[in-house]
Amino acid sequence: MRKNVLIVGAGGVGHVVAHKCAMNNDVLGDICIASRTQQKCDAIIDSVLRKNHLQDPAKKLYSRAVNAMDVPAVIELIKDTKSEIVINVGQAYVNMSVLEACIETGAVYMDTAIHEDPDKVCEDPPWYANYEWKRKERCQDKQITAILGVGFDPGVVNAWCALAQKEYFDTIDTIDILDVNAGSHGKYFATNFDPEINFREFRKVWTWIDRKWVLQKVHSIKVDYEFPVVGTCSVYLTGHDELHSLSKNINANSIRFWMGFGEHYLNVFSVLTNLGLTSEKPVKIAAGVEIAPLKVLKALLPDPSSLAVDYTGKTCIGNFISGTKDNQPRQIFIYNTCDHAECYQEVESQAISYTAGVPAAAAAILVARGDWDVKQMVNVEELDPTPFIELLATMGLPTEVIEAPKPFVVPVIESLDSI
Structure with missing residues (x-):
């Protein structure tokens, strides 16, 4: 012990x-x-x-x-x-x-x-x-x-991949990890966790397709998916931590990560990026002082922990997995939904x-x-x-598993680069 x-x-x-x-x-x-x-x-x-x-x-x-x-x-x-x-x-x-x-x-x-x-x-x-x-x-x-x-994600979604390989599939073709926050925090613009780490994710999209690493532009590939509980949301192909171990440890042809973004978020992010405010590289200001714009932006944005008290709505995170079981094609969605207000009531988060x-x-x-x-x-x-x-x-955090009636349809992804 x-x-x-x-x-x-x-x-x-x-x-x-x-x-x-x-x-x-x-x-x-x-x-x-x-x-x-x-x-x-x-x-x-x-x-x-x-x-x-x-x-x-x-x-x-x-x-x-x-x-x-x-x-x-x-x-x-x-x-x-x-x-x-x-x-x-x-x-x-x-x-x-x-x-x-x-x-x-x-x-x-x-x-x-x-x-x-x-x-x-x-x-x-x-x-x-x-x-x-x-x-x-x-x-x-x-x-x-x-x-x-x-x-x-990473974490529970990795366990779901292991569970799928253990119980639900004989062979796995594709795993699509989908992360949507359908909640509202009432702020003009905020990130749900450390903005400095958050924005660093949105520089390149490394994804695992046909058993090789493929490079894509950020927020360039979108799919509209009908989620349980939260309804239809737009998700964008994004690079993420879990792909970098799942590609080694799970026997699947393709493993991709998708994150939900609203139009307002993408518009504000685009402006901030075009102005150079999401850069981690220091710039000189008055009196020769150097500071990274991203650190200034982090100081200006709401502290993610401060969002909890007024947050409403739900999240839905799940794995859409396709493959075969007993020589028959199969596709499942294994997921969790979580309510912001209930979290605040329980643990003030x-x-x-x-x-x-x-x-x-x-x-x-x-x-x-x-x-x-x-x-x-x-x-x-x-x-x-x-x-x-x-x-x-x-x-x-209960897990739900449903047999997915419709495929997760992804547009053709042409590689900018591959490894």
Whole structure:
């Protein structure tokens, strides 16, 4: 049994992880929330206590300040808090430093997004091979459990792929991962998670088609799809983290990611980009000061965690999978819908953070129980999906599976480049 959890990061996802870990602290033990700004951690603790979510009041829930880029400081924090499970929900820039600290201390490592170098955007695929997978052998040698990308997408969608391969298909042709937020936050323009990371995604579209990497223009290929519950929404072919492990671990011809965007969002994003405000490259302003426009834009936009109180509507995230079963063609849609207002009522969060945070807490429980304490580095699709999906259903994220009556029709995609 593993016990005592260190949550690194105090943003919207960290807020949800803390709530769900506190609700299961009889299994997980003491919980420490750590961030560069300790005040943010304390605000999360106040929320947990306000909702009376501390399952076992005898266990500790407390905060610490830490610079997650400082490996020795993170090592010291893990040791001092006696944390055996580290859930990294800080910015994607800190992944490798937190992972290094876990390798050195023997703590379990998990995150919800792929590592990024601040100076590099949309590197050549597969992205996991550039950083995380280079540490696979060390994790194996030291028997370190490291679970990569255990949010929703990546995370739950990866588990659904594994479940499809395990139970629903003999052969898989195509997996289309569809992510739609049909909710409204009432702001003129905002992103649902860190805008700095969000906008860096929209530079190139690397997608997996016919078992090779294909490069496409951002927001250039659109499909209108009729989703359960939320209705017909437009989704655009987009690059995303999970493709970079699923292409290796799931036997499918094509795996693509699609994200929903409204016309207003795309128009504002286009203007911001054309003005250079989504650039991560520093520019000189008065008195020779250098600053990245993207950091200024992040400071101007609403904090994603502030959106929760007025958010209405639902999200729908699912995998449209086509292939064969018993020599017959088959296509299914495996999905979850989540309500923004219900998330706020439960944990004072919006559904985007909720869907990313709950799976990380569920994974921590599975590790603590021994189900997923695999003592090596893995992506979610390499683990048994059944206990994960079953646990998520009890924690607020039930999975639905339907036989899809209509195909997911995609226009012809001509490669700009391929690998």
